[in-house]
Amino acid sequence: MQGIWTTERIRAAEDRLLAVTPDGELMRRAAFGLSVHAAEMLAEHTGSVSGRRVTLLIGSGNNGGDALWAGAFLRRRNVAVSAILLKPERAHGPGLAALKRSGGKVVSIKDSPQWIRRADLVVDGIVGISARGPLRPDAAALLEYVSSPVLAVDLPSGVDPDTGAVEGPAVAADRTVTFGALKPVHALAPASCGEIALVDIGLRPELGEPDLRRLDTADVAAAWPTPGPDDDKYSQGVVGVAAGSATYPGAAVLAAGAAVRATSGLVRYAGHAADVVRGHWPEVIATGSVTDAGRVQAWVVGPGIGTGNEGRDVLRFVLGRGVPVCADADATTIIARSPDVLDARDPDTPLVLTPHAGEFERLMGSPPGADRVAAARSAARKYDAVVLLKGHCTVVAAPDGRALVNTPRGSWLATAGSGDVLSGLVGALLAAGLDPWLAAGAAAHVHSLAGALAAGGVPTSASGILGAVPDALRSLRSPAS
Ligand SMILES: NC(=O)C1=CN([C@@H]2O[C@H](COP(=O)(O)OP(=O)(O)OC[C@H]3O[C@@H](n4cnc5c(N)ncnc54)[C@H](O)[C@@H]3O)[C@@H](O)[C@H]2O)[C@@H](O)CC1
């Protein structure tokens, strides 16, 4: 699992490390790593390093200091380095002196457009972890002239370091080189960060437990159920799917299909789309009502069941079975409108809620806002449930405060029916006995992987995502292929 730390925790760890490190040492470690990446980008984009032009955008903090020192290192490789100082009187002193000693040039704001336009690489050292609010106008104005590849120092300026929110002009980096540890921005604003590289400056021992996590392929591969020689269809977990309607059977077909493809356990279906589900998935045991569905180890309830009395009865029934429940789509709306349905729930049985922003607002009375991790955590506490907050980056929070982010590859999941597939995956993992937080996180990971495989650079559909689930699972076990 990758750890992610808030800027407050990073700063505290840096202070501890600074106290036992010679003056300027940490910045030089950071800046040297940065200069290596800058040279690599120059070589990638232009075919050479020596003689190329790099322009540094320099704010008034240590982020600018990193960039200035990196500029001095690049001079050793005969790179023409120019620095635009947003506040010359407050630029990092030792960094600026080092750049000047090395033969780097300081450019006035007035001349900055041409130096930005002519650069082979622009280095964003405007703000780092102490950034507050939207980018100030003088800094924002510089971004208009950028057309070459951009390397962001620590994080792309203009993006909130702790929430990844972008409220105004912001750097869109091709690569972000960060120091010591990942910060929330790196998981929550993938499009602004570009490729992310982590430079080790010796901070890890000072950091303690992460605030936020990201599952990597190996975690998901290890968590995903694999049957052993003694397993049978029951021992791997029977999942029940209560979804769809006679008029709208699609949600049922997708959710049940995802459950079929996720694990080799048994899938039961209960609802008005039983014939259609059976037609698509002959392996599913389908029946008309949850009351005669038979025993399951987890329920998926909600997609397409409607928000009327019948849907409410179905939800109340499954919540009262004493097994984990993934409540999705219409079930979330029912819970928001009639919270008393939750009285049917045994408080010791896990509940996973999977709201998108609109459903979240119904559940919580206000939209998730800029801090989606905090929003998911507060909903998890309120409902004593794992909350999977859908969005470009999916956040999964548990009532005990654990939170993870799933950073997607592209935006291909935003298609009708995609959520039904996700809920089927979550349900199958719950039935297999996974910790519900991990189940939701692993399902989100495989869902986005399947979306990327299905899309392959062009639009896909929920059926396409469902069809790519086996390939996504295969790729977990051989990530290089
Ligand atoms: N503390 C350390 O030991 C290390 C810090 N490092 C670097 O230091 C950075 C943090 O440095 P600082 O704490 O000095 O602060 P920053 O460089 O992040 O920014 C602070 C400055 O930016 C200005 N600013 C804040 N919000 C702004 C906005 N919205 N628009 C324009 N200007 C804004 C502030 O007035 C302040 O002068 C890290 O991101 C990292 O790049 C690295 O060198 C590694 C070691």
Ligand SMILES: [K+]
């Ligand atoms: K920056």
